[in-house]
Amino acid sequence: MGKLLEVNNLSISFTQYVQGLNRHDLKVISDLSLDIEESEIVAVLGSSGSGKSLLAHTILGILPYNAHVTGEVKYKGEVLDQDKKEKIRGKEICLIPQSVNFLDPLMKVSQQAVGECKDDDERKEKKLKQREVFAKYGLDESVDDLYPFELSGGMARKVLLSTALLNDPDLLIADEPTPGLDSKSVEETIQDIRKLKEQGKGVLLITHEIDVALKTADRIAIFYSGYVIEINKVENFLNSENLLHPYTKALVDALPRNGFKLTEGVQPLEEVSGCPYYENCPISSDKCANNKPELIEHNGAMIRCFNFNKAVSEDSVSEEVVDGVVSEAPVEDSVSEEVIEEPITEEIAEEVNDEEANDGA
Amino acid sequence: MTETPWYNKGLFSSLNLRQKTLLTIGLTGLVLFGIFICGWMIDANLPTDFTMKMQAPSFSHPFGTDWMGRDMFIRTIKGLSLSIVIGIGASIISSFIATILAFVASVNKWFDEFVSWLIDLFASIPHILLIMMISIALGKGAFGVIMAVAFSHWVNLTRVLRAEVLQINTSEYVALSNRLGRSKLWIAKEHILPLVLSQIFVGTLLVFPHAIMHEASVTFLGFGLSPHEPAIGIILSESMSYLAMGAWWLAFFPGLALLIVVLLFDIIGDNLKRLLDPGEANN
Amino acid sequence: MIKINSKKLAKFLGLKAVRLLILLIVIAAISFIMIQLSPIDPVRAYLGQRIVSQEQLAIMGEYWGTNLSLGERVMGWISTLASGSMGFSLIYRVPVTEVIVQKFTASLTLMVSSWIISGVFGFLLGVLAGAKEGTWIDKVIKTYCYILQSSPTFWIGLVLLMVFSVYLGWFPIGLSVPIGQLADTVTFWQWLHRLILPAFTLSIVGIASLTMYTRDKLINVKKSDYFLFAQARGESFWGIIKNHGIRNILIPAITIQFMSFNELFGGTILVEQVFAYPGIGQATVAAGLRSDVPLLLGIVIISTIFVFAGNLIADIIYKYVDPRLRGEDDD
Numbered sequence: 001m002g003k004l005l006e007v008n009n010l011s012i013s014f015t016q017y018v019q020g021l022n023r024h025d026l027k028v029i030s031d032l033s034l035d036i037e038e039s040e041i042v043a044v045l046g047s048s049g050s051g052k053s054l055l056a057h058t059i060l061g062i063l064p065y066n067a068h069v070t071g072e073v074k075y076k077g078e079v080l081d082q083d084k085k086e087k088i089r090g091k092e093i094c095l096i097p098q099s100v101n102f103l104d105p106l107m108k109v110s111q112q113a114v115g116e117c118k119d120d121d122e123r124k125e126k127k128l129k130q131r132e133v134f135a136k137y138g139l140d141e142s143v144d145d146l147y148p149f150e151l152s153g154g155m156a157r158k159v160l161l162s163t164a165l166l167n168d169p170d171l172l173i174a175d176e177p178t179p180g181l182d183s184k185s186v187e188e189t190i191q192d193i194r195k196l197k198e199q200g201k202g203v204l205l206i207t208h209e210i211d212v213a214l215k216t217a218d219r220i221a222i223f224y225s226g227y228v229i230e231i232n233k234v235e236n237f238l239n240s241e242n243l244l245h246p247y248t249k250a251l252v253d254a255l256p257r258n259g260f261k262l263t264e265g266v267q268p269l270e271e272v273s274g275c276p277y278y279e280n281c282p283i284s285s286d287k288c289a290n291n292k293p294e295l296i297e298h299n300g301a302m303i304r305c306f307n308f309n310k311a312v313s314e315d316s317v318s319e320e321v322v323d324g325v326v327s328e329a330p331v332e333d334s335v336s337e338e339v340i341e342e343p344i345t346e347e348i349a350e351e352v353n354d355e356e357a358n359d360g361a
Numbered sequence: 362m363t364e365t366p367w368y369n370k371g372l373f374s375s376l377n378l379r380q381k382t383l384l385t386i387g388l389t390g391l392v393l394f395g396i397f398i399c400g401w402m403i404d405a406n407l408p409t410d411f412t413m414k415m416q417a418p419s420f421s422h423p424f425g426t427d428w429m430g431r432d433m434f435i436r437t438i439k440g441l442s443l444s445i446v447i448g449i450g451a452s453i454i455s456s457f458i459a460t461i462l463a464f465v466a467s468v469n470k471w472f473d474e475f476v477s478w479l480i481d482l483f484a485s486i487p488h489i490l491l492i493m494m495i496s497i498a499l500g501k502g503a504f505g506v507i508m509a510v511a512f513s514h515w516v517n518l519t520r521v522l523r524a525e526v527l528q529i530n531t532s533e534y535v536a537l538s539n540r541l542g543r544s545k546l547w548i549a550k551e552h553i554l555p556l557v558l559s560q561i562f563v564g565t566l567l568v569f570p571h572a573i574m575h576e577a578s579v580t581f582l583g584f585g586l587s588p589h590e591p592a593i594g595i596i597l598s599e600s601m602s603y604l605a606m607g608a609w610w611l612a613f614f615p616g617l618a619l620l621i622v623v624l625l626f627d628i629i630g631d632n633l634k635r636l637l638d639p640g641e642a643n644n
Numbered sequence: 645m646i647k648i649n650s651k652k653l654a655k656f657l658g659l660k661a662v663r664l665l666i667l668l669i670v671i672a673a674i675s676f677i678m679i680q681l682s683p684i685d686p687v688r689a690y691l692g693q694r695i696v697s698q699e700q701l702a703i704m705g706e707y708w709g710t711n712l713s714l715g716e717r718v719m720g721w722i723s724t725l726a727s728g729s730m731g732f733s734l735i736y737r738v739p740v741t742e743v744i745v746q747k748f749t750a751s752l753t754l755m756v757s758s759w760i761i762s763g764v765f766g767f768l769l770g771v772l773a774g775a776k777e778g779t780w781i782d783k784v785i786k787t788y789c790y791i792l793q794s795s796p797t798f799w800i801g802l803v804l805l806m807v808f809s810v811y812l813g814w815f816p817i818g819l820s821v822p823i824g825q826l827a828d829t830v831t832f833w834q835w836l837h838r839l840i841l842p843a844f845t846l847s848i849v850g851i852a853s854l855t856m857y858t859r860d861k862l863i864n865v866k867k868s869d870y871f872l873f874a875q876a877r878g879e880s881f882w883g884i885i886k887n888h889g890i891r892n893i894l895i896p897a898i899t900i901q902f903m904s905f906n907e908l909f910g911g912t913i914l915v916e917q918v919f920a921y922p923g924i925g926q927a928t929v930a931a932g933l934r935s936d937v938p939l940l941l942g943i944v945i946i947s948t949i950f951v952f953a954g955n956l957i958a959d960i961i962y963k964y965v966d967p968r969l970r971g972e973d974d975d
Contacts, residue, residue: 057872060875060876062872062875062876064867065778086878087878088878089875089876089878090877090878090879091878095873095876097869097872097876101868101870102869102870102872103870103873104870104874104887104891105870105892105968107887107891115874115877115878115879116879116880116883116887147967147968149967149968167878481667484906485671485948485955486671486944486947486948486951487906487907487910487913487947487951488906488907488910489909489910489913489914490909490928490943490944490947493928494675494678494679494940494944495678497678497679497682497932498678498679499682499683500682500683577796578796578797578798578914581796581798581914581917582913582914582917582929582932583929583932583933584932597798597799597802600802601918604802604805604810607810607811609806609810612802613806616796616799616803620791620794620795620799623794623795624790624791624794627790627793
C-alpha cells in the first residue's frame, strides 16, 4: 500500500537559556508516528502552543538549528534527509501557513506567490499560473498588487492557499488554517481543503479546533503533552464508545452535543516518567506511573495506553477531566453536516512555552 | 543529531554557559584591576635616561623607549590606569545624570517633554565637538575632561531609563501606592529605583569603553589632560612627531593597550547584560 | 511607485525647519556662554610660550576682545549675528563663512567618499555575517567589528599612516596639498593620492556599527515567519536572502547610515588631525586651541545643521518609503 507520508518515532527537543543563563532542555514532540495516504486528510489535534507546528517544520526541513530531532520521515516510501526535503519542499510538499505574517510585508502578494524564477520566461509562465489559481479562488487582479498588510482575513487565507497550490503539490500541510476567521471563512476553508482531497492530494491538517478537525479530516491524531495518544477514524469520534483512549473519550464527551462536561486539568509540561495522562486518567494502573505505553495498533486505529481494552464504566468517563481542547460549538446531530454557527474554540491550557518562543529560539 | 553543542567543546567543557560567563567577567575584571593597581603604584615622574632614548622594543623594554629614554611599557601602564580612573569617574557621573533626568522626566508631562528636548539637543551636536566645548569651558585638565565626557554620555542611558520608569509608573502597585497617598519621592525610592538599579549598573559599565576612548581622543586633540600628564592621548599625540623617523612603537603599543582595555570593558558589559537578560543567549 | 503627499511633506518640513531654528539658537547661545565662561585666556593660548611686551599684549587683548566685559561681548556677538554674518575668524583673518565654506568643502569629499564606502561594505559584510550566522565567516566579521568599535579612530589612522606612508611609502605623510603649491594648481591625482588614506581610515571605522546593525536585522528576518514560509516554498537560501532579506533590511540600514553623520563628523576631526588634512576638522581644533570664538561658533552651527540634515533624511526615508507607513500617512 503506497503511503504518501510516514512519520516514525519522531522526537524534537530544544535547548534554551533562561534567566541567569541556566540551560534547560525542552522536549516538544515525543515519539510521534503517523501516516497519510493519497486522497486522505489526517488531522493532528492538540491544544494551541503545544508544538504541533514543529511537525510541519520537520517535514519541510525548516526547524531552527538548536532543535534536536530523532526519528524518520518518509515520503512516498523514501526516507527524507535534509537534502531531499530541500528538493521537494514547495514542489511536492507545500505548506499552507497560519497567517498573513508568513508573507513578506514589503512584497506584493502576486510577486511572492510567483516566487523565485530563473529567467523571464519562467516568470511569465508562473505569473500566468498564479493568475489562474488566484482567479479560481475568487481573487481578482486588483489583489495581485496589494501588500500583505492590505489583505483582509479571508482574502489572506485564499492568497496563502493559492500560493501553496501554485506548484500542484501531492501533499499539503495546513498549519492552523482557521483561527481568527469569521464562521463563513472557516466554512470556506474547510470546503477548500475537502476539495483538495477530491483532487487526490493528501493533506496534513494541524489544528487545535476540534470542530474543524471533525468536519475536515478522515482520521484524527490526538496530540497530548507532546505524544500522539490515539489515531482514529473520524466516524469513531461520533460516539466515545468507539474511541480507545480515556482522554479522547473525555474530549468527545465534552463536546456540547454530548453534554459538555468539563473540569480543570493541565497537560504536564515537564518530561514525566510514566504515561503523560497518568495524573488525570480514570483507568490508570500502577504500571502507568513509571512505564510509557507504546503506540500500538488496534482494529485499524492506533492507541497509546496500557488499559484501553479494560472495560470502563460510563460514569467514570463522564466525570473525567478534559484539558487542552474545549469546543463551545452548538449541538449538532451529525458531525459531517456542513452547517455551523459560530464555532468559537478556545484553549484552557495556559502554556508556558508556546511555539513562537521555540521557533525564535 | 547527538553532536556535542559548541559550548561543550574545548578547554572549559565541564562548565556551563552561566559559569563561563561569570568566569569571563571575573577574569576580565581581575586584569583591569591589576592594570589599575600597577599604574597607581608607578611614580608619575619616570626616570629619564638619554643614553637609552628611542630604543626599539627589546626584552628589557618590551614597548621600546621614548625620546627621553623612558620605558614605554611603564608609561603605557601608567596611562591606562589614568584612563581607567577617568573612565570610572566619567561613567559614574554620567549614570548619575541619566538617573536624575529619567526620574525628572517621570514627574509630569512637561518635565518629560523637557528631558526629551534635552536629549535631542545633546544628540544633535557632534560628540567630540561637544566634549571639546565643555572641556574648554571648564578649563581643560582632568576635571574638564571628566565632566565633558560625563555630560556627553548620559543620553543613551537616559533614553533607556526613561522608558523603563515610564513603564513601571503605569504598573498597578505604583497606582496602589498613589492611592495610599505615598509621595512621588517615596514611590521613586521604594518602587522604581530598586527595579532599575541593574539597568543603571549595566548602563554605567557600557559607558566605560566610550568614556575611555573619548577621553583619549580629546586629549590627543589637545583639549583634555595637560601635556604633563602621563595619559595615552598625550603619548599618542607626542608620537606623531617621531612617526616619520620610523619610531612606530611609540604609537603602536600604547594604542593597542588602550584598545585591549576598552575591549575588556566591553566584554564585561556585554556578559553582564547577557546574564541579566538571557534573550540573546538563546540565539 | 512612491507617491508622496506633497502637502503633508511640506508641513513636515516646515515643522522640522522651526525645530532646527530653535535648536540652532539654543546651541549657539549655550556654546557662546560656555566659551565665555572658560578660564582659559585666549591671548595666552594664542601666544603659547612666546614673550611679548605689555603694549603688544594690550593690542592683542583688543583684537580678541578680552578687555571687554561679558555683557559687551554678548552684545557684540548678537549685533554681528543680526547683521547676517558670522563674524571674522581671528586666526585665519577672513570672514568665518569663507573659512567654513572652504574647509567644509574639502572635508565633504572626505566624508562623502568614506560614508559611501563604509555604507556599501558595511551593508555587504553585515548581510554576509547575518546569512552565515554562526560560521567562521560570521565570527571573523564579528571579531573585526568588535575590535574596530573598541579602537580609537585616531590610533587606526596612526597605524595606517605608519604602515602605508612611513614603511611602504605609498602615500605622503601629511598635507592634502604638496608643499609650495597653491591649492588650485593641485592636479586631481595629487589630490586623490592624499585623500585615499584618510578616507580609508574613516571608512573602516564607520563600517563596524553598520555591519553589526545589518547583521542583527538580517538574523531577525531569518527568524521571521515569512522567511520560514519562503524556505518552505522551496526558494533557495541566497534567493531568499536577496528577495526577502535585503528587501526588508535595506531601508533600516540606509536610515541608520544617515543617522551616523554625528560620528562621521567626529571621526573627521580626528582623522584630519592625524593626516594633517586641511578640512573642517583641523579648523575646529585650531579654533578651539587658539580660542577663535567666532570660527568655533560657526563650526558648531554648521555641524549641527549637518547632523540635523542626516537625521531629517533618515526620517523622510523611514516615513515615505515603507509602504505600510506610507499607507497610514494618506489617511
